[in-house]
Amino acid sequence: MSTSTVSRVISNSPRISQKTKDKVLKVMDELGYYPNANARSLAMNKTGTIGVIMPTTSEELFLNPFFPEALRGIVKSASKANYDLLLSTNTEKQDELKIVKNFIRTSKVDGLILMSSKIEDESISYLRGINFPFSLIGTPYNFEDQINYADNDNEMAAYELTIYLISIGKKRIAMIAGDKNLMVTKKRVDGYKRALLENNIKFENELLYKGSFDEETGYKYGKQIWEMKNRPDALIVTDDLVAFGAVKQFQALNVSIPDDIAVASFNNSILSRYSNIPLTSVDINPVELGRQAMNLLIDSMENDQKGKKIIIPYTIHRRKSTDG
Amino acid sequence: MSTSTVSRVISNSPRISQKTKDKVLKVMDELGYYPNANARSLAMNKTGTIGVIMPTTSEELFLNPFFPEALRGIVKSASKANYDLLLSTNTEKQDELKIVKNFIRTSKVDGLILMSSKIEDESISYLRGINFPFSLIGTPYNFEDQINYADNDNEMAAYELTIYLISIGKKRIAMIAGDKNLMVTKKRVDGYKRALLENNIKFENELLYKGSFDEETGYKYGKQIWEMKNRPDALIVTDDLVAFGAVKQFQALNVSIPDDIAVASFNNSILSRYSNIPLTSVDINPVELGRQAMNLLIDSMENDQKGKKIIIPYTIHRRKSTDG
DNA sequence: CTGAAAGCGCTTACAG
DNA sequence: CTGAAAGCGCTTACAG
DSSP states (O other), X not given: OOHHHHHHHHTTOTTSOHHHHHHXXXXXXXXXXXXXXXXXXXHXXXXXXXXXXXXXXXXXXXXXXHHXXXXXXXXXXXXXXXXXXXXXXXXXXXXXXXXXXXXXXXXOOSEEEEXXXXXXXXXXXXXXXXXXXXXXXXXXXXXXGGSEEEEOOHHHHHHHHHXXXXXXXXXXXXXXXXXXXXXXXXXXXXHHHXXXXXXXXXXXXXXXXXXXXXXXXXXXXXXXXXXXSSOOSEEEESSHHHHHHHHHHHHHTTXXXXXXXXXXXXXXXXXXXXBSSOOEEEEOOHHHHHHHHHHHHHHHHHHOOOSOEEEOOOEEEOOGGGTO | OOHHHHHHHHTTOTTSOHHHHHHHHHHHHHHTOOOOHHHHHHHHTOOSEEEEEOOSOHXXXXXXXXXXXXXXXXXXXXXXXXXXXXXXXXXXXXXXXXXXXXXXXXTOOSEEEESOOBTTOHHHHHHHHHTOXXXXXXXXXXXXXXXXXXXXXXXXXXXHHHHXXXXXXXXXXXXXXXXXXXXXXXXXXXXXHHHHHHTTOOOXXXXXXXOOSSHHHHHHHHHHHHTOXXXXXXXXXXXXXXXXXXXXXXXXXXXXXXXXXXXXXXXXXXXXXXXXXXXXXXXXXXXXXXXXXXXXXXXXXXXXXXXXXXXXXXXXXXXXXXXX
């Protein structure tokens, strides 16, 4: 009963007799033996670990319920397929690419999952360049047909939301979008513009605000929006938390929602249901986004699958803030 | 320039000339060389990785904003000290102890952080038994003086909250606590009982409800509470989400809050501020809990520090639900 | 100050 | 079906 035999039993090699297997397994159990994962990884040149690349600052990271929710989906699928998860612990200083490179070059992970996609994303370029397995939550800027990704149809979601606001009589619709380098921002702005165009409403750049995903952003822009000479009568916001900031501002200014201004947003966080003015919001199903992105990654690692996309359906929940 | 020399440069051995160091570093940079982490871990018998043990079901995991927030604190401190984070990906079947054992026996982690403590916690017993570095978010059931942990004074928080409700004229205070096996539940119930005792209010077991941390729990018990022959006029809930469930039920039943029944809860989630009835809630500062628990773990790993506790202050935010 | 050698604990052709 | 041997890529006494 050599070390080779034990190793073969662990990997369940078909060339070992059942009798030996049973014997070895019994002894392993008695001794509480577990193979050393590092030695294993070194010999096999794989780790069974997946790196999860979270957005840069851990500060803003968990403010948005999207990330924990998506992480939940990732955990779900990883656990089923028996992969471990290594979390990126980005400090402000390090950029994402640095962490990606570090995880890969030190052989800590077999694959990576990126939780957001940027326009001209250098992490994606790098990963494509070295042909390292990864998948994306979000839509890639280019080479869509060569990348595995899970996303909503954000263009369509924003389009529908805009159409809906027009259908309830709104004429002048402002938008607070997120970081302009994010693909999700681009897609949603595209959809918003398309809806305006189709309804012969001219797109005005001064109605488009961009900022970070926090309450203050909404609060700040809410004021600016209300103080415009030519006031908007509706507002689309890229995240509930930001929308809350705006709503808070409007309430402080005694603006009536949705009569003076209707508000619709994204993420359908629990907040949007329970807020003093329940918010119309798009449920993007983040758990499912995470789960499918993980599945795609596994597909990429185990079957060299590439260029597969999964579109997760969204749901618009109409509530008080648009008189829904 | 042998492999030993390179290795010594990487570990910044003092016995290498500055000249050689510079030369090696330059070449490493040119070649984009990174040492293989698995080989390193194998040779050095340590990984630079910390295992984060999250509550059993990933389902309930992220419903409560406590966990992502605490994780944020953990990430913060780990990143500063240059540790990687390995996430436990518990499926329903596996119990926590199994994962703890697996992480340790396969040498995947140098230390563990437990995100909750149970009464008679078998993971804690195991870790103590084999003398493996770990720290706890929460208070241990026993051997307090031998375990590193970060927690709030939950007994005092519940005590204060109860005293506060009594001070606004409430006489019959019910409580919805969490899982009865959790230390946090025990502590809060203790504080609640102490406040009653001091005010000559008899503790009644039928006013104490226990359940899981979700909205349904609150909704269900809200009904039961309102249908009691001898109705409570106040309710303490162990989590905002559960409290919302109860509030929702009370609203459905046309019960006036806080006049008919006052509601106070824990976690001060963003929800509690923005709800249609803003909730009085205790901010337990989860980010800081995570950060300090991680610091304690590092202390334990690097300096063999043990039995150190850090108590994180809480803050009670008084809002509409108690007429605050 | 630096190199040759052994060792960390596995896996996997190779041989039988 | 099973064992002896080499190799995975590092680190670290040991020797010089």
